[in-house]
Amino acid sequence: MEAGNGRPLSTxxxxxxxxxxxxxxxxxxxxxxxxxxxxxxxxxxxxxxLFFIPLAILTAVSFMGFRSGLIVREFTLGHYAKFLTxxxxxxxxxxxxxxxxxxxxxxVMIGYPVAYFLARTRSKWKGLLLALVLAPELSGVxxxxxxxxxxxxxxxxxxxLLQSWGLIATPVKLVHNATGVTIGMTHVLVPxxxxxxxxxxxxxxxxxxxxxxxxxxxxxxxxxxxxLPLSMPGVLGAFFLTFSVSAGxxxxxxxxxxxxxxxxxxxxxxxxxxxLNWPFAAAMAxxxxxxxxxxxxxxxxxxxxxxxxxx
Amino acid sequence: MTRDRRTGAETVMGPRAIRFxxxxxxxxxxxxxVGAIYAYMFLPILVVVLTSLNPTPYxxxxxxxxxxxxxxxxxTPDWLDPFRVSLVIAVASAALATLLALPAAFALVRHRxxxxxxxxxxxxxxxxxxxxxxxxxxxxxxxxxxxRGLLGFNSLLLGHIVLTVPYAIRxxxxxxxxxxxxxxxxxxxxxxxxxxxxRHIxxxxxxxxxxAGMVFAFIVSFNNxxxxxxxxxxxxxxxxxxxxxxxxxxxxxxxxxVNMLSLAVILVVVTVAERTxxxxxxxxxx
Amino acid sequence: MIDVALEHVTKRFGxxxxxxxxxxxxxxxxxxxxxxxxxxGKTTTLNMVAGFLDPDEGAIVLRGRPVTFLPPYERDTGMxxxxxxxxxxxxxxxxxxxxxxxxxxxxxDVRRRVHQALDQVHLAGLGDRYPRQLSGGQQQRxxxxxxxxxxxxxxxxDEPLSNLDLKLREAMRLELKALQHRLGLTTVYVTHDQSExxxxxxxxxxxxxxxxxxxxxxLDIYERPATPFVADFIGTMNTLPVAPVSAVGxxxxxxxxxxxxxxxxxxxxxxxxxxLVAIRPEKCRLSRERPAADNAIPxxxxxVVYLGTTLRYQVTLQGGDSLLVDDLNVPSxxxxxxxxxxxxxxxxxxxxxxxxx
Numbered sequence: 001m002e003a004g005n006g007r008p009l010s011t012x013x014x015x016x017x018x019x020x021x022x023x024x025x026x027x028x029x030x031x032x033x034x035x036x037x038x039x040x041x042x043x044x045x046x047x048x049x050l051f052f053i054p055l056a057i058l059t060a061v062s063f064m065g066f067r068s069g070l071i072v073r074e075f076t077l078g079h080y081a082k083f084l085t086x087x088x089x090x091x092x093x094x095x096x097x098x099x100x101x102x103x104x105x106x107x108v109m110i111g112y113p114v115a116y117f118l119a120r121t122r123s124k125w126k127g128l129l130l131a132l133v134l135a136p137e138l139s140g141v142x143x144x145x146x147x148x149x150x151x152x153x154x155x156x157x158x159x160x161l162l163q164s165w166g167l168i169a170t171p172v173k174l175v176h177n178a179t180g181v182t183i184g185m186t187h188v189l190v191p192x193x194x195x196x197x198x199x200x201x202x203x204x205x206x207x208x209x210x211x212x213x214x215x216x217x218x219x220x221x222x223x224x225x226x227x228l229p230l231s232m233p234g235v236l237g238a239f240f241l242t243f244s245v246s247a248g249x250x251x252x253x254x255x256x257x258x259x260x261x262x263x264x265x266x267x268x269x270x271x272x273x274x275x276l277n278w279p280f281a282a283a284m285a286x287x288x289x290x291x292x293x294x295x296x297x298x299x300x301x302x303x304x305x306x307x308x309x310x311x
Numbered sequence: 312m313t314r315d316r317r318t319g320a321e322t323v324m325g326p327r328a329i330r331f332x333x334x335x336x337x338x339x340x341x342x343x344x345v346g347a348i349y350a351y352m353f354l355p356i357l358v359v360v361l362t363s364l365n366p367t368p369y370x371x372x373x374x375x376x377x378x379x380x381x382x383x384x385x386x387t388p389d390w391l392d393p394f395r396v397s398l399v400i401a402v403a404s405a406a407l408a409t410l411l412a413l414p415a416a417f418a419l420v421r422h423r424x425x426x427x428x429x430x431x432x433x434x435x436x437x438x439x440x441x442x443x444x445x446x447x448x449x450x451x452x453x454x455x456x457x458x459r460g461l462l463g464f465n466s467l468l469l470g471h472i473v474l475t476v477p478y479a480i481r482x483x484x485x486x487x488x489x490x491x492x493x494x495x496x497x498x499x500x501x502x503x504x505x506x507x508x509x510r511h512i513x514x515x516x517x518x519x520x521x522x523a524g525m526v527f528a529f530i531v532s533f534n535n536x537x538x539x540x541x542x543x544x545x546x547x548x549x550x551x552x553x554x555x556x557x558x559x560x561x562x563x564x565x566x567x568x569v570n571m572l573s574l575a576v577i578l579v580v581v582t583v584a585e586r587t588x589x590x591x592x593x594x595x596x597x
Numbered sequence: 598m599i600d601v602a603l604e605h606v607t608k609r610f611g612x613x614x615x616x617x618x619x620x621x622x623x624x625x626x627x628x629x630x631x632x633x634x635x636x637x638g639k640t641t642t643l644n645m646v647a648g649f650l651d652p653d654e655g656a657i658v659l660r661g662r663p664v665t666f667l668p669p670y671e672r673d674t675g676m677x678x679x680x681x682x683x684x685x686x687x688x689x690x691x692x693x694x695x696x697x698x699x700x701x702x703x704x705x706d707v708r709r710r711v712h713q714a715l716d717q718v719h720l721a722g723l724g725d726r727y728p729r730q731l732s733g734g735q736q737q738r739x740x741x742x743x744x745x746x747x748x749x750x751x752x753x754x755d756e757p758l759s760n761l762d763l764k765l766r767e768a769m770r771l772e773l774k775a776l777q778h779r780l781g782l783t784t785v786y787v788t789h790d791q792s793e794x795x796x797x798x799x800x801x802x803x804x805x806x807x808x809x810x811x812x813x814x815x816l817d818i819y820e821r822p823a824t825p826f827v828a829d830f831i832g833t834m835n836t837l838p839v840a841p842v843s844a845v846g847x848x849x850x851x852x853x854x855x856x857x858x859x860x861x862x863x864x865x866x867x868x869x870x871x872x873l874v875a876i877r878p879e880k881c882r883l884s885r886e887r888p889a890a891d892n893a894i895p896x897x898x899x900x901v902v903y904l905g906t907t908l909r910y911q912v913t914l915q916g917g918d919s920l921l922v923d924d925l926n927v928p929s930x931x932x933x934x935x936x937x938x939x940x941x942x943x944x945x946x947x948x949x950x951x952x953x954x
Binding site: 035036038039040043044046047050052054055057058110113114117132133135136138139140142143144145146147148149150151153156187190191219247248249250251254268272273278281282285286289292293296 | 337341342344345348349351352353354355356357358359362369370410411412414415417418419422424430433434436437439440441442443444445447448449450451452455469470472473476480530533534536537540541551554555558559562566567570573574577581
């Protein structure tokens, strides 16, 4: 439901069911264009005022100057240049992307078995099992990330257990670094990957797997030669989806990263609320937006493609 | 070495062994893996539950007793005030978002008009963007437009609606999509005006979807971090942000109890929604 | 030489017994068909031979090698699926080569054998196509080539022709049968289509509710159905409930129909009060005059249906039983609806069956 940056629990949030199966006649439709505008106006107007205009202003601000703590009305590419050349910020971008890639890979790997199971099971509990996948999402990202903090911190469950078993002498550092952020974010995003993968695997005819085994392919080879290649659109779709959500997430990096400004989102927060360099924060937000939108578009393209033969 | 008619005469394995190694083990092994992943998904929630009931500041496994001391710490104005703010904002933004979303979902599902896909994409676009960007943008917009006075309750409500509207549109659109329009045509054929048809036929039928959309919006708002982050002000802060701020400096199990408070709200809301409207079918319907 | 043996195989799904104590042997080179209505257990049986399902009881032996619980990939069967199950992301060549590659056959041999298999199904030159670029009939041939290229111990066919249109289906029957015969493939064929079974098979196994009703050549199955189910399922059959009236006399065994007509049957007496006399419509005769033959029963023509080369009369026997009679479409011999006639059920064509409980 909400994953650090408020993404929906669906693999393709920007799609809607297509228009009603019994469309109105053309003439009728033309007569009804008036009502359509009236129906759409409140929602569109609201988003125009509080989403699109603010975004436009944000973009405009990202090109404005910033001197002695004040925004200056002048055009500059300086903030973008600063972000993309300063090693400090490049490192932040790199960390963000690295975590997002790890999260993308891990969510696909962890999600695949469950997605496969849900796609293939004929159990009457399927609905319940699917609901269980989604249930953790409803509990909110803060709660689950806090749970991981309890598990992973220096005096947490994992380190205590390892120490009591004599496996380690000093606590292993599992939080306040990229490891912790990756673990927490992976957990938050696994359900997203499961949904994307499940849709793709459901499109694969199960008799193809039987045919492969009949021809002498073991379970592993059947998976590698048949199931995995045919589910590749879902795999890539899930990867880019969790990649994009992870890159734009705030709460998990903040909590498990220990409020160190290792990632783009936490740095934006710092620039905006502590350093008060709004143009620079805006530029970072625009760059983040670009990265995420690119991944979202890729994920939609790939998830939307029909599973199966090359076109 | 046994020769057995039922299984491989040329192998050393008996029929039970073959059945175990070649059939049951892979099958149960896979199911065990799936079960383990399910357990993993609930692990942090379980840990929070245990921590909230654990008497010591650090969770030990197995738990060393039962205590409600952290709940006592959680039930103080420090936490109850933000909790109340989150509840009010979530209810209000869910209700307002549904009002905005219902006509829009109607237009998108019921009508074909030029640019429909673009309009749909625009209405759902807040979902595709990192919400933190939206939060930053709204903060800068309010400030630069000289409306900093709105920060706090008003800005939180305005900001949350940006995110809850697309959720509500999506859920309502799903419920409208499966609607048999001949029912409405029958009503109009029997002399009902379009408004009476909507009021007495359409609305009751789509009520589950409407309700599910509202519940969705409620949960999205109630759990929201990235928009609230920029729109709170001292004294008007939501629960997730309060938890984040607390975590920045301190870390103790009272947070677990606080989290249980919010989990309880969500459980109640989802249970009611599931019982009355079949909530989950809207969650994974596409 | 037995290639496939099933020994007392039972398969249950929950409380439903899909296959019950089924025993069956398929000889090398034989074309054996499992025939029955949907839900009779024929596909379940095939899936157990292929290893897609475990039997709950019993054993399965392929070429003398017990394979009961072996996974599909450690057996040696070649399956053609109803929907062909061609791998959509592989070319025709790659599809056919798949089984050979899984057996780690050398590249040069793979090439030779794939081309040979494609030749055999008349698809030479289409190796580079993708399955979706082929017609239904061509896809079917690819599936066949893929199944036979590994030279499996048994070829398993699960309603392979049911997705083809009628004309192609009839052509493929003959082609498939010819290929099977030429290569000497031991074949188990599953179908619900009786004419397919009769045309192609060496032996037919008629299944009903998980049990074997009858095993025999197509001629046996058609001419001498062993049970009322087989009689009813294959072709068109008249069945008349009868009761015995005497022990075997000099001229045979006498029964009486529910309508009171007396019939003489050849052979031995049967116990049981509930018996059926079965006779095919084309074996009955109608005549206007009282014939000298045995088993002539007064009747009335109730309906006439034109079937092209033949006419099918529905007559009502004295006492109310209904009987179908096929006759050649000869205008001079045409009988009218309502006409009083004599129906003859020649004793040598009458079969005596136990009535179902």
